[in-house]
């Protein structure tokens with residue numbers, strides 16, 4: 001027997017690392033842990049990650065197949081990255097290969113190294129100190145201006161990534177609250193979890209940027225490289241943050257990592273992170289799994305945002321992995337939000353996280369907007385907009401100020417209905433309604449994407465007078481155009497922004513003041529710093545109050561605080577001139593006495609969080625219990641339920657409570673029936689100890705039915 005045994009993680013549902021043989025050759029060095037290897041797998045050739053090298057195998061060594069090639073042109077993935085993947089695999093109960101491989105850019109996972117070699121060539125070319133990159137005069141001047149303030153780059157910016165340096169925004173002097181937060185974050189070099197609780201407009205971005213600058217400068221002074229990872233919920237919705245980061249670090253390589261990058265770009269950005277070229281990585285949840293050898297600080301902006309949770313494949317929480325990663329690396333992490341998740345709030349109250357508060361808006365004299373409730377029992381609104389809201393809109397139009405209307409439901413109407421026979425626009429493939437999309441003249445299912453032409457008449461009785469029921473953004477837009485024919489109304493939702501770049505263009509128009517009334521779904525609620533906005537109207541958010549989902553209230557409150565936080569952000573000049581002074585938020589509700597709205601009126605997140613946590617504690621809900629959810633899908637609902645029942649009977653364990661299998665709320669999607677089984681424990685460790693053998697036993701069964709496990713599920 002010659003050669004060595006190499007263990008390799010492959011993207012396969014088999015929960016094992018695979019043994020291969022590596023034959024030494026004269027001109028190739030021995031493989032290293034963390035390198036990518038091409039190996040035969042069944043009849044295919046696939047890429048895997050080397051996880052161990054040794055001389056023994058548990059398998060018949062004579063039957064092992066040979067490694068085809070080691071992609072040694074790429075430096076090995078570092079041990080800290082392997083440890084992170086191992087933790088995620090363990091915690092979320094996934095095979096290691098199914099964690100490692102999917103989080104690598106596609107260009108690294110193909111049999112050929114064409115894409116990799118091309119990307120490495122570009123990198124080498126960019127690092128050559130040949131011609132200085134051509135920059136516009138203004139960019140050059142601004143870069144000079146910024147030099148005084150900013151720690152300098154370790155490497156020149158890679159051509160094509162940030163060759164166009166935007167004009168730096170001048171860094172404002174931090175206010176005392178911001179300064180205290182930056183000091184606290186940067187005081188320790190070791191692990192500390194900081195919960196930056198800052199009201200909307202309090203200048204959290206400045207805290208992130210200064211903390212990043214300070215950490216990079218500190219490491220450079222010691223002659224070390226430093227990298228900062230900034231996680232953001234959605235790249236499209238935070239273009240301002242990206243611009244601010246680039247502007248503030250004009251000499252530093254800043255790369256973005258998100259799923260909308262073209263493959264080549266994503267690979268080059270990933271490589272810039274992996275080599276440590278990029279001092280700042282700005283990315284969505286997937287970037288928490290990027291290899292960053294010199295990572296010294298992690299920032300999670302809007303840490304409460306649901307998009308940090310991946311809902312397929314490896315169902316991870318990027319926020320939770322960020323905290324784990326910081327702990328593992330012994331570096332600080334910052335979780336920022338005006339409305340932290342109640343989990344994080346709870347950690348802060350027990351002292352696991354350190355709370356840093358920003359209680360004031362940062363711009364001069366800017367105040368939090370006044371919040372008012374419009375009682376919809378008194379104010380009838382046949383078209384969705386009550387008289388007080390219409391009057392408030394009119395006043396803004398007269399003063400030339402902007403308004404934002406928030407309605408978290410796209411389409412024209414959520415359902416069509418026949419008064420004559422009771423027909424209703426059910427989707428034939430899902431337990432859901434087909435939504436009326438009037439401009440597109442379609443009925444659309446938002447679950448399975450089925451599209452139909454709007455029927456001319458009722459499919460059952462022939463009645464030609466079909467009625468839309470309820471109200472979506474398109475319908476309100478139509479009504480606004482009737483009410484205010486001269487106003488410039490812009491709707492922003494997933495339908496109006498399908499084309500690449502169109503969301504950005506729409507937001508730019510708002511910033512330029514080319515829009516009077518902005519209307520949209522949660523897309524308009526997040527992060528934007530709209531300077532001209534003085535009115536936010538919220539149209540009928542009540543449905544979330546009575547949802548079965550115990551997190552619905554928390555999500556609604558966060559959304560309302562966020563959207564309310566868009567108003568009155570501009571500075572107010574002495575004498576009271578400026579938008580911040582008369583900013584107003586009006587919420588149309590039929591339950592003005594509801595505690596959630598009372599807390600909103602008072603801008604009282606801590607009160608709301610405490611009440612929510614008290615409820616959760618007495619109802620034994622997270623974060624006071626730990627949960628995992630087993631889901632099954634089948635053509636017949638009964639098969640899915642039977643599978644779950646069998647899973648339930650498979651094992652029992654003290655301290656573990658397994659609920660009865662139940663159909664999911666939206667039971668059928670695209671013709672597939674779905675059911676779930678909730679597993680709970682008071683102890684995270686106990687739950688983990690149960691899940692491991694249980695999932696292994698489920699895998700053993702080799703059921704043909706599709707199933708998945710989610711640890712710490714968010715939608716139940």
Ligand code: ADP
Pocket residue numbers: 172173174175178198199200201202203204205206362363364529569
């Ligand atoms: P948040 O993310 O907390 O909602 P932002 O970071 O968007 O708030 O900041 C809100 C506004 O306040 C921005 O226009 C920003 O430029 C401004 N700002 C931040 N810090 C300061 C400061 N120290 N002095 C003056 N303005 C500031």
Ligand code: ZN
Pocket residue numbers: 418419420421422423458459460461462463
């Ligand atoms: Zn009918």
Ligand code: ZN
Pocket residue numbers: 427428429430432445446447448449450669670
């Ligand atoms: Zn459907």
